[in-house]
Amino acid sequence: MRETRSFDQDQTPRPPAAAGFFSGVHREIWDDADSLLHTKPKEPQRMSESSSRQIVIFDTTLRDGEQSPGASMNLYEKMEVAQALVELGVDVIEAGFPIASPGDFNAVREIAKTVRGSVICGLARCRPEDIDRAWEAVKYAEQPRIHVFLATSAIHREHKLKMDKAEIVQRAVEGVKRAVDYCPDVEFSPEDAVRTEIDFLCQVVEAAIDVGATTVNIPDTVGYATPAHMRRVIEILRNRVPNIDRAVISVHCHNDLGMAVANSLAAVEAGAGQVECTVNGIGERAGNCSLEEIVMALKTRNDFYHAHTRVVSQRIVPTSRLVATVTGIQVQRNKAIVGQNAFAHEAGIHQDGMLKERTTYEIMRPEDVGLTMSDLVLGKHSGRAALADRAKALGYRLTGEQLNLVFDEFKELADKKKEIYDGDIAALIEQQIHGVSELWSLESYQVTSGTGKVPEVTLSVRRGSEVLSTHKVCGDGPVDAVFLAIEELTGISVVCRDFRVHSVTVGKDAQGEVMVQLEYQGELYRGHGVSTDSIEASAKAFLNAINRIASVGNGSQQPSKIR
Numbered sequence: 072m073r074e075t076r077s078f079d080q081d082q083t084p085r086p087p088a089a090a091g092f093f094s095g096v097h098r099e100i101w102d103d104a105d106s107l108l109h110t111k112p113k114e115p116q117r118m119s120e121s122s123s124r125q126i127v128i129f130d131t132t133l134r135d136g137e138q139s140p141g142a143s144m145n146l147y148e149k150m151e152v153a154q155a156l157v158e159l160g161v162d163v164i165e166a167g168f169p170i171a172s173p174g175d176f177n178a179v180r181e182i183a184k185t186v187r188g189s190v191i192c193g194l195a196r197c198r199p200e201d202i203d204r205a206w207e208a209v210k211y212a213e214q215p216r217i218h219v220f221l222a223t224s225a226i227h228r229e230h231k232l233k234m235d236k237a238e239i240v241q242r243a244v245e246g247v248k249r250a251v252d253y254c255p256d257v258e259f260s261p262e263d264a265v266r267t268e269i270d271f272l273c274q275v276v277e278a279a280i281d282v283g284a285t286t287v288n289i290p291d292t293v294g295y296a297t298p299a300h301m302r303r304v305i306e307i308l309r310n311r312v313p314n315i316d317r318a319v320i321s322v323h324c325h326n327d328l329g330m331a332v333a334n335s336l337a338a339v340e341a342g343a344g345q346v347e348c349t350v351n352g353i354g355e356r357a358g359n360c361s362l363e364e365i366v367m368a369l370k371t372r373n374d375f376y377h378a379h380t381r382v383v384s385q386r387i388v389p390t391s392r393l394v395a396t397v398t399g400i401q402v403q404r405n406k407a408i409v410g411q412n413a414f415a416h417e418a419g420i421h422q423d424g425m426l427k428e429r430t431t432y433e434i435m436r437p438e439d440v441g442l443t444m445s446d447l448v449l450g451k452h453s454g455r456a457a458l459a460d461r462a463k464a465l466g467y468r469l470t471g472e473q474l475n476l477v478f479d480e481f482k483e484l485a486d487k488k489k490e491i492y493d494g495d496i497a498a499l500i501e502q503q504i505h506g507v508s509e510l511w512s513l514e515s516y517q518v519t520s521g522t523g524k525v526p527e528v529t530l531s532v533r534r535g536s537e538v539l540s541t542h543k544v545c546g547d548g549p550v551d552a553v554f555l556a557i558e559e560l561t562g563i564s565v566v567c568r569d570f571r572v573h574s575v576t577v578g579k580d581a582q583g584e585v586m587v588q589l590e591y592q593g594e595l596y597r598g599h600g601v602s603t604d605s606i607e608a609s610a611k612a613f614l615n616a617i618n619r620i621a622s623v624g625n626g627s628q629q630p631s632k633i634r
């Protein structure tokens with residue numbers, strides 16, 4: 072990408088090469104770590120506010136994030152997330168791994184064709200067929216990027232690739248060259264870089280830049296690094312790779328030891344110019360560096376890092392909500408920046424301090440991350456304009472048609488529930504805008520159950536103009552009975568792998584949000600439903616997942632692991 076070349080890295084003059092650091096076989100990497108940590112560190116660059124560097128934010132929610140167990144998204148959901156990422160202001164969107172499946176290929180291609188405003192990147196192994204496929208998918212983008220990777224650590228070379236160092240260098244060079252022939256913006260990642268002998272890492276990075284890599288990414292694939300370690304790896308690359316100024320140094324940290332954000336910040340401190348991250352920190356195993364945390368750390372501590380991003384911080388919470396809804400992976404209450412408790416003050420002393428002066432206990436303002444702090448907002452007399460206004464304040468941009476649908480649901484809810492909170496509105500909107508096309512919808516249900524009694528259910532679903540009904544005495548409880556009735560009416564028989572219910576807001580009349588995961592013919596499908604009646608919410612969530620199954624059957628969606 073032409074732009075990334077101009078994102079200036081720390082250009083501090085380099086001291087002579089630190090010979091022998093991290094050299095030798097894998098065991099010696101760690102024996103040498105002590106001397107590494109005691110090498111005189113390069114002075115962190117001190118710059119004035121006006122010389123704050125721009126850090127490229129490379130979002131991999133749609134690629135590495137999607138690899139989280141249970142997080143797969145369908146095409147429509149990926150397109151929505153990609154659009155939200157553009158609005159969030161990320162510089163690069165890694166949209167997928169095109170060779171992985173036809174679904175992945177289509178998603179990357181559709182995003183490349185339609186999403187404008189960010190670089191669109193596709194991942195490829197250092198194999199001709201991967202690189203060709205990645206280019207086929209990203210070539211439609213306004214600014215395409217090909218990201219090639221090849222493992223370099225001794226463990227991966229010996230056990231996974233069965234290749235020696237010379238073969239690795241050759242394969243990396245061939246891969247980068249092939250990608251460069253297609254595209255001027257090429258990123259190279261030596262997978263498991265952090266566990267790679269430092270001499271060899273420098274050699275591979277130099278070779279990749281030599282043949283045209285414009286970004287060199289340093290992945291901590293297994294989340295093994297510590298901040299001091301990561302800082303030194305980046306410093307050594309900057310000191311020893313002669314052509315390093317021709318590429319942006321990137322960092323890609325996994326969170327296995329809970330240090331992905333800290334390690335990424337350490338890399339920035341040492342001069343990295345790009346950070347790879349995911350919304351809500353989702354990703355393989357314990358996840359990736361969290362986008363919201365790294366962005367807000369750089370923003371809040373600009374005094375220290377003298378670095379900033381292009382991210383529109385007010386879009387953080389809406390984007391986090393969107394990703395949580397489409398992946399079904401909710402963020403924990405105490406998650407930094409986007410968790411429910413992130414700006415809640417419980418202790419009396421803290422509340423007292425806050426009332427006297429907000430900054431006593433708050434280092435960021437909730438509104439800066441897009442969190443509106445109003446509580447009770449609307450009631451049954453509120454009109455469409457008030458709802459539209461509230462939706463906008465919550466970060467949603469609804470079309471006229473979406474607003475009408477949400478308004479109908481809102482009126483229905485207001486009849487059942489006097490006080491409508493922001494959480495209620497967000498749940499209604501998300502149900503509308505992230506739903507799948509509804510082949511079947513719930514018309515009505517009635518269920519009776521009790522201790523020692525087999526439940527009795529009467530349930531109707533609508534399919535177009537047709538209403539299908541059943542009456543059954545079955546199941547382990549009311550929810551099970553409702554699910555069995557829906558299976559009978561739709562003719563789709565599934566195994567329920569996960570069922571979760573939580574309350575959207577507070578109070579006995581709060582809406583319940585149900586998430587289900589259903590297995591059908593070896594694939595997992597997600598469903599989501601909201602209602603003040605938790606059995607109705609369960610029925611809606613179950614039907615939502617059934618509709619996803621049906622839409623795949625219709626060929627309207629591409630297969631992937633979890634829909």
Ligand code: KIV
Nearest residue numbers: 220260262263290292
């Ligand atoms: O964690 C990793 O090493 C990766 C690479 C493909 C960059 O995700």
Ligand code: ZN
Nearest residue numbers: 135292323325
């Ligand atoms: Zn990764």
